[in-house]
Amino acid sequence: MEHWLTKRASLSPNAIAVETIDNGTWTFADLYDASIVFAKKLYTTSKTNKHIGILSTNSIEMIVAFFACTYLHKPVVFLNARLTQEELAIQCASADIDSVLYSDTCEALTLTLPVPCYAFSTIKQLKETNIRLDETIALDDICSMMFTSGTTGKAKAVMHTYDNHWASAIASALNLGISSTDKWLVCLPIFHIGGLSTVIKSMIYGMPILLVEKFDETIVHQAIMERNVSIVSVVAVTCSRLLNKITNETYPSTFRCMLLGGGPAPKALLDKAANYHVPIIQTYGMTETSSQIVTLNHADAIRKLGSAGKALFSAEVRVNAQRPKEVGEILVKGPMVSKGYYKQPEATERAQMDGWFRTGDLGYIDEEGFLYVVDRRSDLIISGGENIYPAEIENILLAIPGVEEAGVVGVDDAQWGKVPVAFIVTSTHVKEEELLQFCHQRLAKFKIPKHIFFTDTLPRNATNKLQRHKLMERLP
Amino acid sequence: MEHWLTKRASLSPNAIAVETIDNGTWTFADLYDASIVFAKKLYTTSKTNKHIGILSTNSIEMIVAFFACTYLHKPVVFLNARLTQEELAIQCASADIDSVLYSDTCEALTLTLPVPCYAFSTIKQLKETNIRLDETIALDDICSMMFTSGTTGKAKAVMHTYDNHWASAIASALNLGISSTDKWLVCLPIFHIGGLSTVIKSMIYGMPILLVEKFDETIVHQAIMERNVSIVSVVAVTCSRLLNKITNETYPSTFRCMLLGGGPAPKALLDKAANYHVPIIQTYGMTETSSQIVTLNHADAIRKLGSAGKALFSAEVRVNAQRPKEVGEILVKGPMVSKGYYKQPEATERAQMDGWFRTGDLGYIDEEGFLYVVDRRSDLIISGGENIYPAEIENILLAIPGVEEAGVVGVDDAQWGKVPVAFIVTSTHVKEEELLQFCHQRLAKFKIPKHIFFTDTLPRNATNKLQRHKLMERLP
Incomplete structure (x- = not known):
């Protein structure tokens, strides 16, 4: 398959791909050109068959660096910018990272890392190598990895293939629709699946994203009110802070969805959102499912309060229990579910049951087929x-x-x-x-x-x- | 993967799946229930491993019969209701059809067919068998077949896998978007890929279709004006007749796309549509590509008049020529392209070139990557x-x-x-x-x-x- 950014830049070269809060804009052609140039510069620093770490808060440079790696067919390991150097060093070793690319905001974290580290700005100053890039992708190849860990506490790198990301973007589109007037505000970190999945949707849908470096309720509220944002992904705590910013105004009619994930939503929060006519769509998912896999639509939000909803189109959910409505482990299946943890065959095997992925979470399914998550992993x-x-x-x-x-x-x-x-x-x-x-x-x-x-x-x-x-x- | 209708009936049971022109409506739950019942009745008449022919003009019964066959995991061969009995008999034999299901409108055509033929109404009168249906689909399985023929004149059955139909529906969605207010008017025969592909999109998107038995400009025009139709698929001759119906009125703002395929579009027709502000999207495709594969968006319609556009997301097009803009055979590639012709390995092989499908059509690609079809197959x-x-x-x-x-x-x-x-x-x-x-x-x-x-x-x-x-x- 043609690389998604190559294809998108061919189909919609002049459409906006990324807006930043300071009014910077990049078209898909800009993003494509910058990624190709960055890849040709990056080529000299990363010639092994290992992986490239990216350590950055949200920025256009981070997105360009990611796409550049994909054009070099090097899997990217997204590193959490909130970790310590010690934690990062362990992740570099266990994910076979040969070099780390970082933003200036993360420079201090790289000082003692055991692999070569390059600021985005350093790569930009290199000469372009004269190579011909292979602008195709193989859906089964690993695109990216992100660390998560089970209750054993040992960090595990979840592998995401291109097909996982593709299936996730398509399943989400079949749930939320795709409108030519959409603009998705990204205030979740790109080093988490919630942020990364939206960057990937942008390419596949040809949709602009409004990129925020990190969540700030004043900035995000203002962006929703003034910048034609139609969708924003939040977690309960950021949702709550956003609702607190609402006084007498209502969100513009162009705003159509606040996608709430990352853990259970308190009833009081949902009630408050309903009072303000904020269209909440609750989702259930995890790194291993490449973002949302079960979703409660707005239409059912009140009637099924507390439910996580139903599995997206192409996904399936069931509970490992004997009787209907009995609590058991939540199992999921679908093309967006990760094939496993990098170089952790035992953990990968443990997470499987007859072709289903064991989420480790407990829940039940009601008579209409709606999932209720009882405990978001017992100990998490x-x-x-x-x-x-x-x-x-x-x-x-x-x-x-x-x-x-x-x-x-x-x-x-x-x-x-x-x-x-x-x-x-x-x-x-x-x-x-x-x-x-x-x-x-x-x-x-x-x-x-x-x-x-x-x-x-x-x-x-x-x-x-x-x-x-x-x-x-x-x-x- | 769960059967698409099972999944859709679970996600949106009460959403409208099919409307007919006489104001009949079927929800996805209705369609699902009817298809399961029909499958359980049909089971007794079709126990071989061969295929089921469907011979019908557009009707809800035809759609139910098709879905019933998919629940029995029997590929459906769609027979053209405009053929003679002699032509149909040849197709029954060459596509290994064990029985034919037909609508009352087609009864006369079945009189001398060499296989058992059952009216939809006959099957409905049978008893349900007590079987448990397997409500999953394997994407690589053959879902349906339709006859086409090369310039040799020998009819060939194009095999469509579930994956072909899925990829086609997704590629179309990434081009046209998916809106919760969409309603697609189906006036192309379902026994052609243009009609069938929309029936399949309905399930996958959760979108209502307005079903018309056969094209009639008065009926279709009235439906567009009065029934919140957002999309209609047409060919040049039906497009022209529809435009002739427009007097002083303009189409409602809910109408967003007239998808024009099935052959080259005369410039005079496109000019006329522009005058009436009818949003034409030109497409290029064929039975072998499971409907559209190259599309010219409305935004480029005037600037690139005469072009068929660019390959849809996930598809690729190129021309077998030495230099840019040189005319050569049009080659296409993508997950919506059929794997070949049923039991015709030679014809299947002839249509391949290095993993690309040879359309047999001639064309060229301009400096911006837009395809121009010079000749819709030389002799067709x-x-x-x-x-x-x-x-x-x-x-x-x-x-x-x-x-x-x-x-x-x-x-x-x-x-x-x-x-x-x-x-x-x-x-x-x-x-x-x-x-x-x-x-x-x-x-x-x-x-x-x-x-x-x-x-x-x-x-x-x-x-x-x-x-x-x-x-x-x-x-x-």
Whole structure:
């Protein structure tokens, strides 16, 4: 298949591909030209068969760098700009990254990385090599990877093929439609699937995106009110902040969808959105499903409050249970579901069941076929749209001399939805201050426990596995 | 993958799937229920592994019968209701049809067919069998077949897989968009790809179609003016008749696209449409490409008058020539292109070139990448949207005692675009009246030569192949 950007630049060269908040605009022809030039410059720095890491907050340069890598047929590993250098170093090694491209905003994070790192601006100053790029894509090839982790806490790189991204974009289009007047505001990080999937939709649909470096409710609210935005993707916490910006006005009629994902939506939030006539479409999905896979349409939003909806066209969802409405593990299937985790055959195998992907989430399906997610993975802490895996924090705490046992759970937080807190068992006296300092050096800020409770023992089951739900009962 | 109708009936059970001109409406749930019941009744009559023929003018029963066959995993061979019994009998044999389902309007055509034929109404009276239907589809399976023929005149059944239909529907959506207010008027026969592809789009998009039994300009015009139709597919002759119905009024603003295919569009017609502000989108495609594959958007309609446009997203077009703008055979590629002709490996092989499908049409591509079709297959006669293959008529004429040679070409006709005329060389005296009577028994009415010219010799090349373009020069 022809590369999607090549094809789009041929079909709609003068259509706007990307707008930025400072009124920069790039047409598809601009984006194509810049990506081809960047690829020809990048070629000299990345000649191995390994992967290229991209470490950046949202920017046009990040998008150009990504497309350039695709023209070189090098899978891109998107690195989370909120991680520590230590976390990033581990990801570089486990995802076979040979070099990292970064934005100026992320320079400090690259100082001790164990691979060559190049600022986007550095690549731009190189000479173009005289190579002929192969402007086709093979749908089965890996396009990109992103790290996620199961409850074991070990980070796993989810592989996304071109076909995964294609199927996701098409399934979304069959749900939301495609209008020639659409403009999708991207305020989710592109290094998360919610952001990246919209960049890919832009190419496939020929749709402009309005790119915001990071979520800021004042900027996003103003953009919705004044810049003909038709769709925006949000998580519960950013949705809530946006609704708080609404006073007497209503959104323009061109605004047709606030796509709400990244975790369960509180009823109060949905009620508030309904009061303001904000058309919420709730979605359920994860990195492994290349973004949304189950969606509750606006028409059913009130009638089926609390439901995640039905599987998109070409996708399927079922619950591993004996009887209707019984709670069980949620299983999904479809061409947008990742083939697995990079170089982790065991984790990949564990996530499969008879051709279905095991989400690890619990839920049930009602008599009309609507999915209800009961628990967004039993132990996962979602804080401001970021997934926090308790075991990862526990592993850090357990590395501290004197810490014998550690258990992390999430507690409700008015601002972030959930924040992590830790229970530890120590053998010697350890100061809370020292524990936190240790964490600060190794964990992104949002993963640092907000409280540490010292205790004598942690609840465990017969096979000695930590019972986190029992820890929850101990919270003050 | 879940069967598309099963999936659509689950996602949008109460949305309108089909409206008829007499105000009948069927929701997707209705269509699904009716198709499942019909399948369970049909099961007893069709237990071989062969195929089911459907012989019908456009009707809801025809659509239900088609879907019922897909639930039984039996490929449907769509038979052209304008053919003779003799032509149909040949198609039944060559496409391995074990039974034919027909509408009352086509009953007369079934009287001498060599396979069991059942009226839709007959199947409806049967008892439902107690079987559990497999409501999934395999994308690589053959969904349907339709006959076409090359210039050799031998009818060939084009195989359409589910994936061909899916890719066609998606490529069209990425071009035209999908709006929740769309309603597509279907006045092309469903036994042609232009009609069938819209029935399939309806399921995949969740879009209502307004079904018309056959084209009638008064009915279609009125439907466009009064029934919120947004898209209609036409061929040049029906487009022209529709434009003639416009007096002082303009089409409602909900009408967004007149999709014009089935042959080249005369400039005068496009000019007239522009005058009436009718948004024409020209398309190029054929049965083998599962409907449109190259499209000229409205925005380029005037600037690129006469062009067929560019290949749809996921499709590619090129011309087999040495230099840019040089005329050569048009080659196309993409997931909507048929894998070939049923049980005709040689014809299938002949139509391939390095993974591209040879359309047999001649054209060139301009410096901006727009395709211009110079000749819609060198010898093909398109008459009122129907393909007429000269060799087929020639073969009939050559079967008449006393006819030694025959050559058929198309001549311009104000009403039909083109009509066939024949040149013959006879060895004994043969009356024109007898010739025509012979044709009437064996050919659809639209294929019968409008004139027969008696001559002494036909122009042939060195290898004795008939040179039809030289015949054209002999026309009075």
